Amino acid sequence: MIALHGPRGRFGGRLRLGIPRASEEWPEVCDQLAQCLVAGSERRAGRPDGTVLFLCQEPAEGESGQDVMERLRPLAQRLRTACGGLEVPVFEALCISDGRFWSYVCPDRRCCPPEGVPLTLPGTSVMAAAATYAGIHVRGSLREMEARLAPLAPPRAEEQERALDAAGGELVPRILGGADCATVREETLVLLGGMLARFRSAPPIADPVATDVRDDGMIGDEEAAAVIIGLQDRLARDRAAQWMEGPDAEAALRLWRALARRCVGSYAEHAAAPLTLAGWVAWSVGDEPAARVALGRALCADPEYLFARLLHQACNEGLDPELLRRSLRQERADRALQTAVRGELERLGAAAAAAPGGSGGSGGSDRQRGGRAKSSGAQGARRRPPGRTRMRRRPGHRGARSRH
Secondary structure (H helix, E strand, O other): OEEEEOOOOEEEEEOOOOOOOOHHHHHHHHHHHHHHHHHHHHHHOOOOOEEEEEEEOOOOOOOOHHHHHHHOHHHHHHHHHHHHHOOOOEEEEEEEEOOEEEEOOOOOOOOOOOOOEEOOOOOOOHHHHHHHHOOOOOOOOHHHHHHOOOOOOOOHHHHHHHHHHHHHHHHHHHHHHOOOHHHHHHHHHHHHHHHHHHHHHOOOOOOHHHHHHHHHHOOOHHHHHHHHHHOOOHHHHHHHOOOOOOHHHHHHHHHHHHHHHOOOHHHHHHHHHHHHHHHHHHHHOOOHHHHHHHHHHHHHHOOOOHHHHHHHHHHHOOOOOHHHHHHHHHHHHHHHHHHHHHHHHHHHHHHHHHOOOOOOOHHHHHHHHHHHHHHHHHHHHOOOOOOOOOOOOOOOOOOHHHHO
């Protein structure tokens, strides 16, 4: 769903949601989507003047694209009714399936025939040629983007699951115990830094499938398992999110995809962390479609994963990721400053201990002994002579030493 503003139909807020399998859920979902789109648009750019709907679903086995269009027609009509109830008309509602599109709004068979209109093949339009010349990469279809995040298939998945079992048995008690959690966090970030350097140094490949295959071969099962378990720590995940821009961004996005593919079998929920990081990096570099796909899959893995929910909402509402990038940069700078100060204090302490006459040498002990002897002498000098009564100080009159 895309909100439109003004007489020229400027794009505003956008919402993306997987089509509910049960048609009984459609009325409630449609009402919520319409309200969310309108409310989000009002907070940013004012009430929308209209919307455009896209219903995208590939045919099931034995089903055609036209069958999908007819099956989703009640959903399109319910969405149009929900938006109309909020006085935001639906200007166009399209079903996209099996390489064709159909309009639920246009009745003209000359432009919208019953068999649908073929989609333009990728790379054949003037806009596609201009984008290629400008260096803008085609991201692929929704199915292709989701396939890059899908778990590995057997027999590779079985080997990875055994490695995850072993890593979980070793690391989870250390993380939950609390005392060793910081050590596990640092070990996780060191492993991730080594993987990132490997991915960054690998030569680029134009084919995404070949890239994913090459990336899968650059990570061992044991180290993948260790970082997947380690990323369940929130602080480790937040620090890893700082690889979001510059030369790190592309390599980090490939790394998070590769780790998400390693969350197999009973560890499917663990994919929420790398999938959310993949969505964050994609959003940070301006690839909103890939970000929505990754964040949507993260919420499928763990619907209560707060970081994914916040990023998904922010991405759908068109917020600027620079706000979060600025916060992460400041946190990284603060941590670097704290590390530098701590190191300087340790260096000064070591230098003072090693210097002549320092607290670690014999001179310090001599001074301490001399100080104790002087103190003992002073106390002996202040002792009251035998037989002399002790003078009591009157209340309210303090001596010069007490005042000082």
